[in-house]
Amino acid sequence: MGWFWSGASSSSAVSDRVADLARGEAIYAEACASCHGADLEGQPDWRSPGPDGRLPAPPHDETGHTWHHPDRILLDITMRGTAAVVGGGYESNMPGFGDAYTEEELRDVLEWIKTQWPERERAHQANVTAQDEATR
Template sequence: MTRWLLPAGVAGGLVALTSMALAPGSDLRVTGVTPDLARGEAIYAEACAACHGANLQGEPDWRTPGPDGRLPAPPHDATGHTWHHPDRLLLDITLHCTAAVVGGGYESNMPGFAGDYSEDALKDVLAWIKTQWPEEQRIYQANATARDEQNRAN
């Protein structure tokens, strides 16, 4: 197998070109911000990996409520459902917590991080998570975001 080593600028440009070719809005930006992927990866390791896993694998039995009645942390990889949701919903959950976004008395162990990180920093985390998905999931999620943006515009 041949491996290619590219200068960082070239590799970054290829990532941007590849992501733009996936589907309208499927680049790594979250709500229009060009991401700092290194910062996103570092924040994920610091604030998210303890529950969602260093490899985005989530907690075991994440679809089954635990003894406290709350669902364990879901995976953020292709086996989970994160990629089913548009950027705005993912950002709102990350900023304000799942319970605040879902409402109706829903309880979750997912905290909001608005008091700990800026919105742009959390967008970087979400963008980094996107880089870990296969192309099919990235396309699906980009289309979910585009539909959401279209609905919000109407």
């Protein structure tokens, strides 16, 4: 897959900001939980395409792959949608939320999701993010 970055500021540029976790949790409940689950569990059989050929919503807990990606990719997907980020004709039910929420609000959602992960996953994702930022 051709991951790329297209405009949202890098996470290091706002690393000193304090996330509003309550706002992130509320937005997750409002905009994300209907597909990704109230407990971040995702949709059943999320690794197998459904009848429409698209993958179901993955979990955002430690059983999924969200924590494998750096902050900039997670924010880009959240803002523009998976199909826009992956490109190449990839189709996804994951919309972009950049028109409905600000970048800061979406960062709060991502930060809240991270607080739900065990320490091992949080540490891995922080390392992936640091490596990604070092190569930019």
